[in-house]
Amino acid sequence: MVLNSDGKKKPLRRQTSVVSHADAGAAKPGFQARAAATKILAAVVDRKLPLDGALDHEHGNPAYKALQEDDRALVRAILNATLRHLPRIEAAIGGLLDSPLPEGARALQHVLAVAAAQILYLDVPDHAAVDIAVEQANHDPRSRRFAKLVNAVLRRLGREKENILRHIDSIPAMPAWFLDRLERAYGSDAARAISNSQLQPAAIDLSVKSDALAWAEKLNGLVLPTHGIRLAAFGGGIPSLEGFNEGAWWVQDAAASIPAQLFGDLTGKRVADLCAAPGGKTAQLILAGGAVTAVEQSENRIRRLRSNLDRLGLKAETIAADLTQYVPDELFDAILLDAPCSSTGTTRRHPDVLWTKGPDDIARLAALQERLLRHALTLLKAGGTIVFSNCSLDPSEGEEVVARVLADTPAIERIAIDPTRWPGLEEAITSFGEFRTTPDMLAVPAGFAPGLDGFYAAMLRRVA
Incomplete structure (x- = not known):
């Protein structure tokens, strides 16, 4: 019992919990x-x-x-x-x-x-x-x-x-602003094919240190025209696969593996990988024989790159620096510049990109890429080669950047990529001899996911 304010007793009410x-x-x-x-x-x-x-x-x-x-x-x-x-x-x-x-x-x-x-x-x-x-x-x-x-x-x-x-089903699965840009760049039919291709999740591709055929057999995979391996669907995690702990391979989309391969043999060459993290391309350059310097602006990204190289048992000089201010002690024989971009070629694995980016972002990033490319060219020896690449589908971040630099830099020439060296991807070599992959390319046998990331790559030589 409890007391009222006048001192009289009143019955105690049972308390009940109320859940909304x-x-x-x-x-x-x-x-x-x-x-x-x-x-x-x-x-x-x-x-x-x-x-x-x-x-x-x-x-x-x-x-x-x-x-x-x-x-x-x-x-x-x-x-x-x-x-x-x-x-x-x-x-x-x-x-x-x-x-x-x-x-x-x-x-x-x-x-x-x-x-x-x-x-x-x-x-x-x-x-x-x-x-x-x-x-x-x-x-x-x-x-x-x-x-x-x-x-x-x-x-x-x-x-x-x-x-x-x-x-x-007939409605394009991309926002109108980006579909319009694709149609202007590639035509209506190709734009629709690209749009449809990004409805499917991306495949899991691996780059291997050596013997792709043997690893494809071990992992139930498929050897690709890019010399990597595509895995069939599986339920486990990547670290559980044979060869992960030994550092025999790393995850890298087929298209992303192309730019570093354009150099060929780098034995005895001093090589820079600019904008290097997470390190897949750095690993490729090391395995091609180069003495590699990997440059990244972020200390966090450098740490990630070092961790990935440690798992693979590979070594490179790593430098945290603002690339626009970076000046090496000695010029390089070869440079890979995989520049920051809108990432619109990666929508199969990053479907948020087209909703977080817009035309202003593409223009801003294209301007940044041009600044980075022009500076990177100053780090290159006469006779040296540079590969400029990114994972954007928009020509303003690829073809147009390179065209402007070539137009006013007489000391630079384009090295045309030979389609016969890329059987199965001949359609990705443009009339200018540049790589331009789109997600609807690369047909594969049943049981494997088709396609690859949208990527651009051009190879340039410093002639003086």
Whole structure:
């Protein structure tokens, strides 16, 4: 018993815990994973934050870091599917709404997109995607009044899935600003082929120290025209594969392995790898016989490069420096400049790129690449060669940069790449003798993922 304010006794009421509907919904299995996916999607699309940073296990999004690994894997699958198909998902949702969502309903739009990606493109029970999306709407005061709308739209999406998929199949899976640039550069048909190719996850390719055929047999892989290995689909982690601990190979997309190979034998040559991390190209240059100096601006990236070379049992001089200010004690015989770029050729493995970058980024990076190339040429001996490359699909970051430098630098000439040295990739050699791969190239046998990253590479010689 307790006393009233007048001193009289009153009965003690039994205390009961009250759990709100929103709290109960948040406790549902799978809710936290979908909520994390929705938050990260908003960060990528609205705030232009890179997906890799959000999914970093140490420094990533707090909601993602709080999850168990199974749920983290689900978040990654949801985000990759959503970002790869976002224009189609938005069209599917828009087609089921009587009127567009209010301007301030961005959070709700992301909830719907995450659920729609599961229904349309992932092996997730429709009812789970729908129920948790409704709970997400109820959990957010801004979206609570739309909970019934979420339920109705997503249930209809599930019922009419096959018809909707056929209807949206003709919609390009890239944002309009980038598709327009591709069409101007490559033509409508090629642009559509590139757009469609990025809907599939990238293959896992390996570069090997030696004997690619033997390692392909050991790892159930395929030897590629780039002399690396493509793995068939497998369920384990990369470190579990034979040869990883021994440093017999490293992961490197087939296209990314091309620029370093253009030099051929580098025995006795003094070689610079500029913008060198994470070190795959550095390893190639070392194995080609070069005495390699690897330059990176970031100490963190230098540490990563050293760690990767240590696993491979390879040695290079490593320097942390601002490349625009870097001046070596002695000029180089060969230089690889794999320059920072918009990374639009890597959308199969980084589907966020087209949502975090824009035309202004491409223009800014193209200007940076030109500055870096012009400075790198001053580090080259007369008669020396330089390969300029990057993983952008946009010619303004590749062909146009090289054309401007050649036009006003008479001491430099282009070395044409011989297509006959690249059987299976002849279509990637341009009329100027430069490499230009696109993700729709490189057909492979059944059982292996086709394609490769979009890459540009040109080889130049200093003649005086």
